[in-house]
Amino acid sequence: xxxxxxxxxxxxxxxxxxxxxxxxxxxxxxxxxxxxxxxxxxxxxxxxxxxxxxxxxxxxxxxxxxxxxxxxxxxxxxxxxxxxxxxxxxxxxxxxxxxxxxxxxxxxxxxxxxxxxxxxxxxxxx
Amino acid sequence: xxxxxxxxxxxxxxxxxxxxxxxxxxxxxxxxxxxxxxxxxxxxxxxxxxxxxxxxxxxxxxxxxxxxxxxxxxxxxxxxxxxxxxxxxxxxxxxxxxxxxxxxxxxxxxxxxxxxxxxxxxxxxxxxxxxxxxxxxxxxxxxxxxxxxxxxxxxxxxxxxxxxxxxxxxxxxxxxxxxxxxxxxxxxxxxxxxxxxxxxxxxxxxxxxxxxxxxxxxxxxxxxxxxxxxxxxxxxxxxxxxxxxxxxxxxxxxxxxxxxxxxxxxxxxxxxxxxxxxxxxxxxxxxxxxxxxxxxxxxxxxxxxxxxxxxxxxxxxxxxxxxxxxxxxxxxxxxxxxxxxxxxxxxxxxxxxxxxxxxxxxxxxxxxxxxxxxxxxxxxxxxxxxxx
Ligand SMILES: Cc1ncc(COP(=O)(O)O)c(C=O)c1O
Numbered sequence: 001x002x003x004x005x006x007x008x009x010x011x012x013x014x015x016x017x018x019x020x021x022x023x024x025x026x027x028x029x030x031x032x033x034x035x036x037x038x039x040x041x042x043x044x045x046x047x048x049x050x051x052x053x054x055x056x057x058x059x060x061x062x063x064x065x066x067x068x069x070x071x072x073x074x075x076x077x078x079x080x081x082x083x084x085x086x087x088x089x090x091x092x093x094x095x096x097x098x099x100x101x102x103x104x105x106x107x108x109x110x111x112x113x114x115x116x117x118x119x120x121x122x123x124x125x126x
Numbered sequence: 127x128x129x130x131x132x133x134x135x136x137x138x139x140x141x142x143x144x145x146x147x148x149x150x151x152x153x154x155x156x157x158x159x160x161x162x163x164x165x166x167x168x169x170x171x172x173x174x175x176x177x178x179x180x181x182x183x184x185x186x187x188x189x190x191x192x193x194x195x196x197x198x199x200x201x202x203x204x205x206x207x208x209x210x211x212x213x214x215x216x217x218x219x220x221x222x223x224x225x226x227x228x229x230x231x232x233x234x235x236x237x238x239x240x241x242x243x244x245x246x247x248x249x250x251x252x253x254x255x256x257x258x259x260x261x262x263x264x265x266x267x268x269x270x271x272x273x274x275x276x277x278x279x280x281x282x283x284x285x286x287x288x289x290x291x292x293x294x295x296x297x298x299x300x301x302x303x304x305x306x307x308x309x310x311x312x313x314x315x316x317x318x319x320x321x322x323x324x325x326x327x328x329x330x331x332x333x334x335x336x337x338x339x340x341x342x343x344x345x346x347x348x349x350x351x352x353x354x355x356x357x358x359x360x361x362x363x364x365x366x367x368x369x370x371x372x373x374x375x376x377x378x379x380x381x382x383x384x385x386x387x388x389x390x391x392x393x394x395x396x397x398x399x400x401x402x403x404x405x406x407x408x409x410x411x412x413x414x415x416x417x418x419x420x421x422x423x424x425x426x427x428x429x430x431x432x433x434x435x436x437x438x439x440x441x442x443x444x445x446x447x448x449x450x451x452x453x454x455x456x457x458x459x460x461x462x463x464x465x466x467x468x469x470x471x472x473x474x475x476x477x478x479x480x481x482x483x484x485x486x487x488x489x490x491x492x493x494x495x496x497x498x499x500x501x502x503x504x505x506x507x508x509x510x511x512x513x514x
Contacts, residue, residue: 002435010435016505027507034429034449034457034472038507055507059431059450063505104450 002060003094009064014071017053024118028110033103035062037110039070043118047078054110061096061104065089069107078115084108129441130487134328134419134480135277135305136445141330144374148332151367159364160355169366176373180337183376184322185313192338192356193369197304200323200338201228201271203349203359204300208269208321209236210347212298216266218242222254222283223463224276229302230459233271242266251412252281252464259288263295273302274317275310278447278460278476279411280420282310289318298344304328304336308379309387309417320344324376326368330481331375335368390479391418393488397477398423400492404499410461410474419479422447424470427509428502433475436498442491447474469508 002010017040024041035058042051052074054066069089073081086108090096096105131139151172157165159173174188181188194200209219221233223245230245237243244262246254254272263270270292275282285301292299300321306312308329314322321344325336340346340359352361398421401407410422425433430446437444447458449472456462457471466474477491503509 007435010432011439013505031468031472031508034468036507055505057427057506057508058429059448060435061450062429063432100450 001097002064005068005093006060006064006096009067009093010060013054013063013067015053015067015074016055018055019051019053022053023121024114024116026110026113026115026117028106028113029058029062031057034058035104035106037062037066037106039066039107039110039114041114041118043078043115049073049076049078049081054107059100059104061100062106064093065096065105065107066110068093069111073111078118081111082115084111127441128490130443130483130490132442132444132477132479132483132487132491135280135476135478137327137333138330138480139482140327140332140371141375141378143378144331144371147374148367148371151370155366159366160353169364172366172370173364176369179373179377180339183307183312183380184339185315186339187342190314190340190342192340192359193364193372194336194338194356194360195334195365196327196336197226197302197323197325198228198336199360200325200336201226201300201302202232203338203346204321204323205229205232205236205269205271206349207346207359208298208300209241210349211345212268216264216268218244218264218266218268220244220246220259220262220267220270220272222246222248222272224248224252224254224278224281224460225271225273226277226302226304229271229273246272248281248463250465251415252276252279252410252460253412253415254283254288256284256287256291260291263291263297267295267297269298269300271300271302273304274306274312274322275303275417276411276460277305278458279422279464280305280417280478281412282306282415282417285317285319292320293318305417305420307376308383309390309419311383312380314339314341321346326372326375329375329379331379332368332371335365335372337372386481387418390481390483393483393485394419394421394477394479396485397421397479397488397491400488401495404496408470410464410466410470417478421477421479423475423477424466424473425475425499426469426473427506428499429472430474432502433473433498436502437491437494440494440498442494444475444477446476448472 430448431450
C-alpha cells in the first residue's frame with residue numbers, strides 16, 4: 001500500500017530528533033486523529049535553513065512525509081522552503097494512499113509553523 | 127526471515143484435511159444441489175452432512191442451521207429478518223457498543239429506518255452487564271443481540287445469563303459467536319440463544335461461508351428473494367464446497383477444544399507477560415474473561431500502524447485499533463467504548479494466536495519488540511524518555 005520511497009523514509013528516517021538551540025519550532029496535528037508532527041529549525045543569518053529535525057507520532061505516512069520534507073528544505077532559504085506544499089512532499093514520495101493524503105500529510109504545515117515561529121522570534125529580538 | 131502469523135482473529139489458514147474434503151466438490155461432484163439427478167443428489171447429500179456436523183458442534187438440530195456467505199450475512203439476516211418479522215410486536219432492539227460492524231451498523235441502519243435502538247455501554251474491560259440488558263428491555267423489545275466474544279479485545283460476555291433473561295421475557299436473543307467457535311465451548315442450549323452467527327474462515331475453514339443457527343419456532347422474515355434454498359431464508363445456489371469445508375472445519379474445531387485452548391492460552395500468557403514488561407504498556411480487554419488466543423495491548427507514545435508495519439518488516443503479522451488501520455479517521459469504536467483515551471487507542475496492537483503458533487514464535491516477537499518500540503518512541507514528540 002505504501003511506495004518504496006515511503007517505506008525507505010519510514011525505516012530510515014532522515015533528521016530525526018530535536019535541535020537544542022532551535023530558533024524555530026512548529027507543531028501540527030492532534031492526538032484525536034493520531035498524528036502529531038513537530039519540526040525544529042536552525043535558521044542562520046542569511047535566512048537559510050542550516051539544520052532541521054523532526055519528531056513525529058503517527059503512521060508510516062506521517063513519519064515518511066516528515067522525514068522527506070526535512071531532506072527537501074535543508075540548506076534552502078526560508079522563502080524557498082515556504083513554497084513547499086504537502087502535495088509536493090507526497091509526490092516526492094511517489095504518492096500516498098488516498099486516505100492518508102488528508103490526515104497524515106501535514107509536514108509542510110508543520111514546517112510553515114516552524115518558520116513562522118522563527119520569524120516571530122526574530123521580530124521579538126529586533 | 128522467520129514468519130509469524132498472529133492475526134487469527136482476522137482469518138486463519140485453511141486446514142489441509144478441510145481442503146481435502148472440499149476439493150471433490152469443486153471438480154467431479156459439481157452438481158447443483160437442487161437438481162434431482164445423481165450429480166445433484168451427491169451435492170445435496172454433502173450439504174446435509176455438513177448441516178449435521180454444524181448442528182452437532184453447536185448442540186442444535188440440523189434443521190436449525192441455515193448456510194450463508196459468512197457471519198456478515200447471518201448477522202444482517204438476523205437483525206433485519208427479526209425486525210421485519212416482529213414489527214407488529216414492537217420496534218425496540220438492544221445491542222452493545224462493542225459489536226462487530228456487521229451487527230452494529232445494521233442496527234444503526236434500522237435506527238435510521240425508525241427503529242428504537244439501545245446501544246448498551248461496556249465497562250473498561252469491554253464487558254456488557256446483565257443488569258444493563260435487564261434495565262433496557264421494554265414491552266416493545268423484539269431483539270437482543272450481544273456478541274459472545276469480542277473480536278478486538280477478546281472479552282467473553284455473560285451470554286448464558288443474558289439469554290436466560292431474554293427467554294423469561296420471550297424476546298429472541300442473538301449472539302455473534304464468530305470469534306468463539308473453536309476457542310471456547312459453544313452450545314446453543316447452554317447459552318440460551320435463539321440465533322447464533324458463525325463464519326468458517328475464523329476456524330481454519332474456507333472464506334465466504336458461514337451459518338446462522340435459528341432455534342425452532344423463531345420467526346424470521348425473508349430478506350433476499352429467490353429460490354427455495356435454505357428454507358427460502360437464504361436463496362441462491364449453495365456454495366457446496368464451502369459448506370462442505372465449514373462442516374469439516376467445525377467438526378475439527380470443537381475436537382479436543384480444551385487441550386488446544388490451554389496450549390494457546392499458555393503461549394498467549396507468555397506473550398502478554400513479555401509485552402507488558404515493556405515500559406508504558408497496558409492490557410486491553412478483560413484480564414480473565416477473555417478468549418485464550420487474544421492479546422490486545424496498548425504501547426503508549428507510538429501509533430499502531432507504525433508498529434504493525436515495523437513488525438511486518440520482521441515477518442510478524444498482527445493488527446491494531448488505531449485510526450490508520452480502521453480505514454476511518456477514528457480509532458476502533460470498541461476501544462473508545464471501553465473508555466480508552468485517543469493515544470492509548472491509537473497505540474493498540476492485537477495479537478491473536480492460533481493452533482500453529484509455537485513457543486519459538488512468541489520468543490521471536492518478544493525478541494524484536496523492544497527495539498521496534500524504542501525506535502518509534504525515539505521519534506515520538508509525546509515521549510519524554512522514561513518518564514510518563
Ligand atoms: C465478531 C465478528 N463478527 C462478524 C464478522 C464478519 O465475518 P465475515 O467477514 O466472515 O462475514 C467478524 C469477522 O471479522 C467478526 O470478528
